[in-house]
Amino acid sequence: MEVIGYMIHRSEMVQRLFLEHLWLIVVSVGIAILVGVFLGVLISYFKFLASPVLTICQVLMTVPSIAMLGLLLPFFGIGFQTGVIALILYSLLPIVRNTYSGIAEIDQAIIESARGMGMKDYRILFRVKLPLAFPVIMAGIRTATVMVVGIGAIAAYVGAGGLGELIFNGISRTNPPMIITGAIFVSIIAVAFDLLLGWAERAKTIKY
Amino acid sequence: MKKENIKLLAVTVAIFVTGLVMVYYVMENPTDSMVERMLSRENIWRAFREHLVIVGVSMAGALAVGIPGGILLSRPRFYYIGKVFENIVNIGQTVPSLAILALFYTILGLGFNTAVFAIWLYSILPILRNTFAGITSISDEVIESARGMGMTGRRILTRIELPLAAPIITAGIRTAIVINVGTATLATFIGAGGLGDLIVTGLSIRRNMIIITGAGLSALLAILLDFWIGQIKLRLVKW
Amino acid sequence: MIKIENLTKHFPGLDRPAVNKLSLEINEGEVCVLVGPSGCGKTTTMKMINRLHEPDEGEVYLNGKRASEMNQIDLRRGIGYVIQEIGLFPHMTIKENIATVPRELGWDRERINKRVRELLDLMGLDPEIYSDRRPAALSGGQRQRVGVARALAADPPVMLMDEPFAAVDPITRARLQNEFLRILDKMDKTIIFVTHDINEAIKMGDKIAVLREGELVQHSTPEELLDAPANEFVAQLVGRNRSIKRLHLIRVEDIIEEDADKYSVAAESGRKEIKDKLSESKVGALMVTDEQGCLLGRVDEQSLKKEGETAGELVDEIHDQVTADSTLNDSLSVMLESGEGYVPVVDEEKGFFRDIITLQDLLQEVRQG
Structure with a gap:
């Protein structure tokens, strides 16, 4: 009850933080998709790079998020940019890995026949490889997004804004309704992205 | 010595040495007296010890519940309950770790026990789910031939089901441990200490050296544990 | 040996019983095939x-x-069991797979090792090479063999086999069937063999039990089944071309005349001898054999146009041959596959050339039936 009261009473602030949080996610994941798919495609052509790039991403992933934020802070300062950079780094692994494996798992016969029909390499990439790898890439984006929603909440601690502010301020002011509001909305965003992207993943999967 | 053992030893030693060198360096070269006080040997050791206890206790508890729980749910008579559970677990895993900690704080209050409890609960999920998924993904033919050859239920579990599910179960444990160590650094926010203490103190008094010490140690711990689990899997799964 | 009396089984959600009052008697040492849709x-x-x-x-x-x-548990340990997808344990080596039941029975290591070797030898798999491999490294046919070896491990008097050869290609299947029948000759096993393939049933079975909707329709020898189908259902199952089905019943060795000399030349024979013999050969070709009598290849008019003096130099490769214990139907498939009107027959154990069998021979058998 108290919580609902709080939400209504502070609806304007909650709404602002909610949108801030979404913006943080969209910007970071957006950039991570561009960089991650590019890297994934790159290492699918230069196979000797695959293992080192994937290992680096894997190690980055295991670094606890507050530690990562702490390590980046001296370089990028308090605020939005530190948060975005940390979030991009975390979303890279699932996207790079899935782009790479999505392309690697394509039946070689399909690539051969595309080549046999005289398609140029870049045409094969855009017309054959990427569309076929799409569901796998999408799964990577989904993993990345859901993970980044949670890390985005922690990024509030270094001044990146978003719903994490409610949680941290709520804890320091011992204000349970504030904490619960923050926690619930962050969870809603995470679950919603999970469902939405899961649906997109299935809808675009080609049925053989 | 075998090549894989050399790798195990080399990486382990490298991580330990990096950690020790870092700690030694910051203790010897503090930038000012505040840093010196925060980064005393006692302080660093206390934070590290608290961190290990949170991770150790919650992880041991998660293994003790997750694996037997997953086995139980995979029995034919619980299969449908298992499927329902799997969905609940999937949603539970989507909820961010900070939200979980915060929600349990509002119920159980500040402190070490709250943190361990919340992290324990959170770490059960991937272990439970993967144990269940690993066992139920084994093909019916394999189980049927084992039964047809007169293996008892217990023998089928220990000789066939668990070994075959081992790669998936260890993958779950690996996920759990990364999440676990990561969330343990957040325990400081609900007053449970750990390496997060150093990071948060460093952030609030704006001393990069303290942040880097806390962040570096927790990162190294996460990387080490992740590597170890990977190595265990490598030795367990030979086919 | 095995007596089934009034056996009935209902599965929930089905309106008729899966098995309905089935009675059947299987004698010791008999292969009983259960067949039906x-x-x-x-x-x-x-x-x-x-x-x-x-x-x-x-x-x-x-x-x-x-x-x-x-x-x-004791019951099952005393009955060998092979199923369609074989169900080899992917995490265990071939040796560990075969050792499953002996290990359950608590045999000592020495005895297990000996038995595994014996069985791999029996199955024609070199123990040195295959013992420590895992199932994923084997071909489909090899996996089937290991599946059979595993079921034989504790030497059970009874074996149950559920479409054990269904997952491999037809040529490999025929080979596995022949091998299995050969192995069976040496042991005294009672076997229940399930298949949906009437040809396999006719080939493998001493007795065939035809089942339909959970009930026994006919239980008889393959010959009786072909000669006197109990009703329309069995007649349809057996099919119209019953005389061709008979080809599954007859072994190559039953009809060949052991005319190895007439159709073969030694590798060191010269052109003259080849020409003489070639004019006698009713298939326009001769088999070339080495000193042990094993097949090296063939020569015909075309080969004589090549450079070289002896049969060993003129020889052309051949890919197809059948063992003497194959059925006539197996040899028919091989002929159809190769497009030739004949196929050389070799001894199944020693591998030497025994005779050739021609399409004419097969047609004659069909006409007689």
Whole structure:
């Protein structure tokens, strides 16, 4: 009850933080998709790079998020940019890995026949490889997004804004309704992205 | 010595040495007296010890519940309950770790026990789910031939089901441990200490050296544990 | 040996019983094939013998003892079991797979090792090479062999086989069937063999039990089944071309005349000898053999146009041959495959050339039937 009261009473602030949080996610994941798919495609052509790039991403992933934020802070300062950079780094692994494996798992016969029909390499990439790898890439984006929603909440601690502010301020002011509001909305965003992207993943999967 | 053992030893030693060198360096070269006080040997050791206890206790508890729980749910008579559970677990895993900690704080209050409890609960999920998924993904033919050859239920579990599910179960444990160590650094926010203490103190008094010490140690711990689990899997799964 | 009495099994949600009051007697050392369309209850019947399914009514007797009163685990350990997808354990080596039942029975290491070697030898798999491999490294045919070896491991008097050769290509299947029959000749096993393939049933079975909708339609020898189908259903199952089906029943060695000399030349024979013999050969070709009598290849008019003086120099490769214990139908498939009107027959154990068998020989057999 108290919580609902709080939400209504502070609806304007909650709404602002909610949108801030979404913006943080969209910007970071957006950039991570561009960089991650590019890297994934790159290492699918230069196979000797695959293992080192994937290992680096894997190690980055295991670094606890507050530690990562702490390590980046001296370089990028308090605020939005530190948060975005940390979030991009975390979303890279699932996207790079899935782009790479999505392309690697394509039946070689399909690539051969595309080549046999005289398609140029870049045409094969855009017309054959990427569309076929799409569901796998999408799964990577989904993993990345859901993970980044949670890390985005922690990024509030270094001044990146978003719903994490409610949680941290709520804890320091011992204000349970504030904490619960923050926690619930962050969870809603995470679950919603999970469902939405899961649906997109299935809808675009080609049925053989 | 075998090549894989050399790798195990080399990486382990490298991580330990990096950690020790870092700690030694910051203790010897503090930038000012505040840093010196925060980064005393006692302080660093206390934070590290608290961190290990949170991770150790919650992880041991998660293994003790997750694996037997997953086995139980995979029995034919619980299969449908298992499927329902799997969905609940999937949603539970989507909820961010900070939200979980915060929600349990509002119920159980500040402190070490709250943190361990919340992290324990959170770490059960991937272990439970993967144990269940690993066992139920084994093909019916394999189980049927084992039964047809007169293996008892217990023998089928220990000789066939668990070994075959081992790669998936260890993958779950690996996920759990990364999440676990990561969330343990957040325990400081609900007053449970750990390496997060150093990071948060460093952030609030704006001393990069303290942040880097806390962040570096927790990162190294996460990387080490992740590597170890990977190595265990490598030795367990030979086919 | 095995007596099935009034066996009935209902599965929840189905309006008719999967197996209905089935009675059947299987003598010691006999291969009894259960055949019928899918859903006829053949697999269910088989699984009630080792109690993977418990019957609702009726009883299975093994050597006069009620299966339902025996310890389930002991019962199963005494019955070899091979299923369609073989169910090899992917995490265990071939040796560990084969050793499963002996290990359950607590044999000592020495005895297990000896038995595994013996079985791999029997299956024509070199123990040095295959013992420590895992199933994923084997071909389909090799996996089937390991599956059979595993079932034979503790030397059970009874074996249950559920479409054991269904997952491989037709040529490999025919080879595996022949191998298995050969192995069976040396042991005294009672076998229940389930298949939906009537040709396989005719080939493998001493007795065939035709099942339909859970009931026994006919239980007889393959010959009787072909000569006197009990009703329209069995007649349809056997098919119209019953005389061709008979080809499954007759072995190559039963009809060849051992005319090895007439159709072969030694590798060191000269052109003259080849020409003389070639004019006598009714298939326009001769088999070339080495000093042990094993096949090296063939020569015909075309080969004589090549450079070289002896048969060994003129020889052309041949890919197709059948073993003497193959059925006539196997040789027909090989001929159709190769497009030739004949195929050389070799001894199944020693590998030497015994004769050739021609399309004419097969046609004659069909006409006689």
